Amino acid sequence: MTEQQRRPTLVDVAQAAGVSRALVSIVMRGAPGAAEATRQKVLQAARELGYRPDSRARLLRSSRTRLLGLSFSSSQPFHAEIVDAAYAEAQGRGYEIALSAIASGRPETRAIESLLDFGSEALVMVSPALSNEELARYASQVPVVSLLRDDVGDSVDSVSSDDRAGIRLAVGHLIGLGHRHIVHVDGGTAVSAEKRSAAFRAEMQRHGLDAVVVTGGPNEEDGLRAARCLLDTSLVREVPTAVVAFNDRSALGVIEGFRAEGLRVPADVSVLGYDDSQLARLSYVQLSSVSQDAPLLAAAAVNRAADRVEGAEAPAHVVRTPHLVVRKTTAPPRGS
Amino acid sequence: MTEQQRRPTLVDVAQAAGVSRALVSIVMRGAPGAAEATRQKVLQAARELGYRPDSRARLLRSSRTRLLGLSFSSSQPFHAEIVDAAYAEAQGRGYEIALSAIASGRPETRAIESLLDFGSEALVMVSPALSNEELARYASQVPVVSLLRDDVGDSVDSVSSDDRAGIRLAVGHLIGLGHRHIVHVDGGTAVSAEKRSAAFRAEMQRHGLDAVVVTGGPNEEDGLRAARCLLDTSLVREVPTAVVAFNDRSALGVIEGFRAEGLRVPADVSVLGYDDSQLARLSYVQLSSVSQDAPLLAAAAVNRAADRVEGAEAPAHVVRTPHLVVRKTTAPPRGS
DNA sequence: GGGAGAATCTAGATCGTTCTAGTTCACCCA
DNA sequence: TGGGTGAACTAGAACGATCTAGATTCTCCC
Numbered sequence: 001m002t003e004q005q006r007r008p009t010l011v012d013v014a015q016a017a018g019v020s021r022a023l024v025s026i027v028m029r030g031a032p033g034a035a036e037a038t039r040q041k042v043l044q045a046a047r048e049l050g051y052r053p054d055s056r057a058r059l060l061r062s063s064r065t066r067l068l069g070l071s072f073s074s075s076q077p078f079h080a081e082i083v084d085a086a087y088a089e090a091q092g093r094g095y096e097i098a099l100s101a102i103a104s105g106r107p108e109t110r111a112i113e114s115l116l117d118f119g120s121e122a123l124v125m126v127s128p129a130l131s132n133e134e135l136a137r138y139a140s141q142v143p144v145v146s147l148l149r150d151d152v153g154d155s156v157d158s159v160s161s162d163d164r165a166g167i168r169l170a171v172g173h174l175i176g177l178g179h180r181h182i183v184h185v186d187g188g189t190a191v192s193a194e195k196r197s198a199a200f201r202a203e204m205q206r207h208g209l210d211a212v213v214v215t216g217g218p219n220e221e222d223g224l225r226a227a228r229c230l231l232d233t234s235l236v237r238e239v240p241t242a243v244v245a246f247n248d249r250s251a252l253g254v255i256e257g258f259r260a261e262g263l264r265v266p267a268d269v270s271v272l273g274y275d276d277s278q279l280a281r282l283s284y285v286q287l288s289s290v291s292q293d294a295p296l297l298a299a300a301a302v303n304r305a306a307d308r309v310e311g312a313e314a315p316a317h318v319v320r321t322p323h324l325v326v327r328k329t330t331a332p333p334r335g336s
Numbered sequence: 337m338t339e340q341q342r343r344p345t346l347v348d349v350a351q352a353a354g355v356s357r358a359l360v361s362i363v364m365r366g367a368p369g370a371a372e373a374t375r376q377k378v379l380q381a382a383r384e385l386g387y388r389p390d391s392r393a394r395l396l397r398s399s400r401t402r403l404l405g406l407s408f409s410s411s412q413p414f415h416a417e418i419v420d421a422a423y424a425e426a427q428g429r430g431y432e433i434a435l436s437a438i439a440s441g442r443p444e445t446r447a448i449e450s451l452l453d454f455g456s457e458a459l460v461m462v463s464p465a466l467s468n469e470e471l472a473r474y475a476s477q478v479p480v481v482s483l484l485r486d487d488v489g490d491s492v493d494s495v496s497s498d499d500r501a502g503i504r505l506a507v508g509h510l511i512g513l514g515h516r517h518i519v520h521v522d523g524g525t526a527v528s529a530e531k532r533s534a535a536f537r538a539e540m541q542r543h544g545l546d547a548v549v550v551t552g553g554p555n556e557e558d559g560l561r562a563a564r565c566l567l568d569t570s571l572v573r574e575v576p577t578a579v580v581a582f583n584d585r586s587a588l589g590v591i592e593g594f595r596a597e598g599l600r601v602p603a604d605v606s607v608l609g610y611d612d613s614q615l616a617r618l619s620y621v622q623l624s625s626v627s628q629d630a631p632l633l634a635a636a637a638v639n640r641a642a643d644r645v646e647g648a649e650a651p652a653h654v655v656r657t658p659h660l661v662v663r664k665t666t667a668p669p670r671g672s
Numbered sequence: 673g674g675g676a677g678a679a680t681c682t683a684g685a686t687c688g689t690t691c692t693a694g695t696t697c698a699c700c701c702a
Numbered sequence: 703t704g705g706g707t708g709a710a711c712t713a714g715a716a717c718g719a720t721c722t723a724g725a726t727t728c729t730c731c732c
Binding site for chain 1: 343388389390391392393395396410411413416419420423424427432435436437439440441442449450452453454455477556557560589592593596618619620
């Protein structure tokens with residue numbers, strides 16, 4: 001059945017059009033140096049044969065591969081939005097994106113080496129968990145841009161959101177509403193969890209308030225567990241009136257944990273998420289959240305990578321200020 | 337700073353070890369034909385230089401690329417689980433996976449051609465939306481395996497779940513609990529939506545019941561909208577006692593829509609999802625759902641692709657029977 | 673008409689591998 | 703002794719493109 005016919009090559013097109021390989025190459029790349037008439041003739045022949053250039057050969061030979069490697073975590077739905085934005089931006093600048101997922105049984109190093117083996121000219125890593133030494137080693141081979149993590153040393157570019165400012169917005173918003181008992185459900189061992197909890201402590205202190213931080217994690221179950229712990233009067237003196245969660249998924253868990261015990265959000269307790277992911281935007285969730293504007297950050301990272309490839313000087317650390325999106329899970333505390 | 341030193345090649349390793357390129361190639365591939373002593377010597381030299389074979393050159397030259405292309409939709413969190421499983425299975429069979437996401441501004445054809453350009457020996461497409469003619473055209477170049485969609489013609493392999501059986505399980509379960517007024521919230525224009533709604537109609541008819549189908553879609557908002565419509569007494573004669581949703585995300589929307597109007601799930605109305613995704617498993621959701629066992633299907637698809645590459649005969653259609661996972665959103669109807 | 677200069681086109685080397693078809697050499701056995 | 707065998711190794715072509723440098727043709731102007 002499925003006749004596995006050989007895919008046409010430059011040579012085939014050249015023969016069909018009656019010109020040299022080199023000229024076909026010129027036409028296919030859209031490079032200058034071909035007369036309009038022949039250009040049309042060649043394109044016509046290519047179209048008829050169904051010719052498509054072979055990336056492997058093209059990447060192998062050309063010094064410029066115009067390929068950006070992107071490593072991400074397949075288990076983080078949030079990363080999908082980033083992938084989307086990165087594709088769009090790369091296309092605009094004339095780059096291809098090579099994807100490599102970090103999955104169970106496929107550690108980050110594997111994902112990255114695969115990208116390098118394919119000839120990526122630069123790497124964009126979403127929330128890399130590698131040590132700074134490892135990052136630096138990769139950075140000695142190609143430009144590396146860390147996305148959503150900024151403490152990556154001097155050899156690596158980073159594009160991230162200002163976590164301190166984000167937490168400041170969150171805390172400021174809640175205090176502005178009149179809250180005093182605010183708890184932070186942290187991200188556990190997740191990347192940038194420590195940064196956010198430190199910022200939370202600093203910010204609460206600045207307002208002269210007690211900073212209570214309980215252990216959470218990056219997903220719903222973690223938030224749920226933390227909420228249970230907050231309601232356990234044997235553990236906590238007083239149930240807080242507001243919670244700042246590590247991210248949206250965790251915030252959802254917190255909300256469900258409260259709901260299960262009959263507390264209403266935001267009437268009894270306010271909950272604030274982080275990321276402003278699609279989850280937060282669902283009409284029945286309407287989660288107030290700190291937006292890092294991930295698509296924008298992704299675009300910036302891709303641009304930064306392209307700049308470096310095209311000869312930009314030293315690595316830079318781009319930090320964007322997040323903004324607050326107030327929806328319906330935050331309100332003034334009861335009885336105020 | 338970042339000294340962009342040239343990456344070492346076979347030649348460098350050969351020189352360092354004092355042997356020929358070909359022999360280094362043999363050693364690196366683990367092919368027979370090298371003495372143990374030299375093998376060690378070469379490996380040692382490679383390690384010292386930090387040599388890694390260049391995929392582009394390797395893929396270009398070798399007839400076998402051992403590369404499987406996987407196209408998926410970045411906006412479907414459900415696909416992430418599939419990617420994960422595919423990686424694992426491919427690794428076991430000694431294949432690499434090349435990922436290509438379908439995103440906004442990046443249509444399926446683009447994603448696929450990119451995979452072909454990189455030299456994929458076969459394609460695995462998750463829920464392809466292409467026409468059968470287009471699929472056949474790709475199938476004339478390399479083996480194509482459609483995952484989660486089975487009406488793809490004779491030139492394409494498929495690995496899918498039996499939608500009829502799944503719906504039969506769903507309806508059977510609800511009827512078994514005593515439900516009579518069961519509604520299906522369909523998938524709108526999503527792949528395999530029609531198949532499931534047809535199966536629903538057939539199954540209800542078989543039990544001598546009225547089959548009501550309302551328009552839904554593949555995500556939460558669609559489910560929510562459908563639920564509102566079901567509660568609107570000007571549109572529906574009677575509120576159903578049970579709903580079979582197109583998938584888990586839509587089911588969640590349905591549940592929220594009911595909850596918003598004060599209906600309790602499952603006390604007042606039962607809701608059944610489809611996919612048994614991570615969402616369904618969340619401890620505060622506990623959604624009863626039809627499991628297609630996507631990781632298993634993904635593994636099967638990868639295996640099928642590898643089989644075809646390695647010379648398996650004609651395309652085959654593998655259909656697995658789904659199973660029901662009963663959790664806490666289905667119960668007997670009120671007053672039974 | 674002829675020569676400068678631009679426009680167009682081509683030959684051949686090259687990227688880093690794998691593959692084919694050897695060569696070399698030690699060893700065994702008649 | 704000498705030929706056969708097999709293991710270990712290698713030279714050189716090939717994969718399908720791009721790149722460099724040079725060849726050819728065209729244009730234009732004095």
